[in-house]
Amino acid sequence: MAKKAEQRRKQILKAAFQAATEKGYESVTLQDIADYADVSKGVTNYYFKNKSDVFTQLFEWITTRIYEKEAASISEQETAIGKLEAYIDRVFISPEENKNFYRVYLDFLSQVKNNDSYKEINQKFYENCWSIGREIIQQGLEEEIFEVDDVEQTVISIRCMIDGSLIQWLMRDDDRLHDYYRNACYESILQILRYKK
Amino acid sequence: MAKKAEQRRKQILKAAFQAATEKGYESVTLQDIADYADVSKGVTNYYFKNKSDVFTQLFEWITTRIYEKEAASISEQETAIGKLEAYIDRVFISPEENKNFYRVYLDFLSQVKNNDSYKEINQKFYENCWSIGREIIQQGLEEEIFEVDDVEQTVISIRCMIDGSLIQWLMRDDDRLHDYYRNACYESILQILRYKK
DNA sequence: CAATTTATTTTGACCAGTCAGTATAAAAGA
DNA sequence: TCTTTTATACTGACTGGTCAAAATAAATTG
Known part of the structure; x- marks a missing residue:
């Protein structure tokens, strides 16, 4: 019963x-x-309070899922460089997936100012x-291959670099540049971490 | 006549x-x-073709104005560091102005996928x-205080860092963090430029 | 097991409200 | 007067959300 309801909920979220x-x-x-969900209009209102409720749950769902996948990717690696590469590979997963996510994510960000629950969800995502950044940096400090003045400031800068890269890439709307931006992002992060050798 | 029409147009764009x-x-x-413009609805329709036309012209206007101000700021400076500092100071101009611009800019970015003229305007802005990045880097290379592998990649990374920083700052919605993000952005850019001394 | 009742899920018509764009009227200026 | 500009009224299309009724599934009973 609850299982079928959960299935319907996911079906509607995917459609959204x-x-x-x-x-x-x-x-x-x-x-x-x-x-998109191949159901009638009433069903959406049956499972969700309203349109905003649908999107709140959608954003919560996708940001959590993305974090979990990223966290899983880096935890498989032992070295700092391994973790960083795994992170970047996971973030720049493919033109198609990045496009889908960042299009919706941009919409989401532009709504944050009007909706406190969106703001909260995004804060949690950040x-x-x-x-994740902290884990990579700490590993690199132990290995003595990174050198940072302020860990908290650096994790923030890493995320700025990632979001900035993917947004700029998305706006240029050229899948061939995906690798280029991944590379630019990766190398800039290495500079920020003062990677030695 | 033409002058008054231009005035009305600007008045409406500001209101938008x-x-x-x-x-x-x-x-x-x-x-x-x-x-917001203190005119009747008919006036807006008289001066602009439709809603999309209003926003296309608005987007063009503000991105051009921002670029001109940034360009003016850095051209006043002689040294690479002077130019970079002037650039960052201009970009992180104030919490209030950054908030106003980036809120609207985020909306625009999320519309780019649906509107080719928006995409073009943003491309021009980029x-x-x-x-601007190129001018700063070239000055720094002449002074031999920067060291970059690829100038084009570096100017792209600088813009990623700036947009990423201001978007993340905006989402956290705390004016007190404005200085913190400006500093993080500035220092990360120095790292990316391998600033010596 | 089968008939009947009850609970859950789905449907789509409907309503009240909103909007962009148009048409028309009024006013101002040349 | 005639043209330009501004104000107001209107229209047709569309939206979010409601709701009563239909369909389906589950539970109960004889």
């Missing part, structure tokens, strides 16, 4: 994500979501991202 | 900007814009930003 990548947050209607 | 900072791109109505 797909609709948002194609039409953008604001212009997606409840009808669009229902169409904290998760920073914790 | 103010409306967009407060309500967000999508939810701003033509009525809102007219209200190119202007890169040209």
Whole structure:
């Protein structure tokens, strides 16, 4: 029972994500979501309070999932450089996936100013991202291959570099530049970490 | 006549900007814009083809203005470090101004996927930003205080760092962190430029 | 097991409200 | 007067959310 309800919920969230990548947050209607999910309009209102509720749960879901995958990727690696490379590889996963996520994420960010729960969800996402940065830096300090003045400032800068790169890449709308931006991002982060050797 | 028309146009664009900072791109109505400009709805339709036309011209106007101010700031300086500091000071101009611009800018970015003229305007803005980066780097190379492998990649990374910093700062919604993010951004850029001494 | 009742899920028509864009009227200026 | 500019009224399209009724599944009972 609860299992089927959960399945429906996920089905609707996926439909909302797909609709948002194609039409953008604001212009997606409840009808669009229902169409993408292949259900009638009433179903969405049956499982969610309203449109904002759908997107709150969607953002929570995708930001959590992304963090979990990133965290899993770096924990498989032992060395600082291994962790950093795994992180960058996971973040720049593919043009297709990056495009889908960042399109919706940009919409989400532009809504943060109007919606406190969105702000909270994003804050939590940032904290998760920073914790990944922290793990990489600490490993690098132990190995004595990084040199940073302030760990907290550096984890923040790393996330700035990643988001800035993917947003700029997305705006240029050229899949061939994906590798170029990954590389630029990776090398800049190494500079920020004063990577030795 | 033409002068008064130009004045009205600017008045409406300013009103659209103010409306967009407060309500967000999508939810701003033509009525809102007219209200903020203290004119009737007919005026907006008289001077602009439609809502999209208003925002296209607004986007073009503000990105051009920002570039011109940034370019003016760095050209006053002779040294590479002077130019870089002037650039960062201009970019991180004040919590208030950064908030207003980046709120609207984020809305614009999230619309780029649906609107080719927005994409073009943003592309032009990026190119202007890169040209500023180029000027700073070249000065630094002449002074032999910077060391970069690839100038083009570095100007891109600098812009990633700036946008990433201001977006992350904006999302955290704490004016007291403005200085902190400016500093983090500045120091990271120095690292990326391998600043010597 | 089968019939019947109850609970859950789904449907789509509907409503009240909003908006962009248009048409028209009024005013101002040349 | 005639053209330009501004104000107001209107229209048609669309939206989020409601709701009563239908369909389906689960539980109960004889």
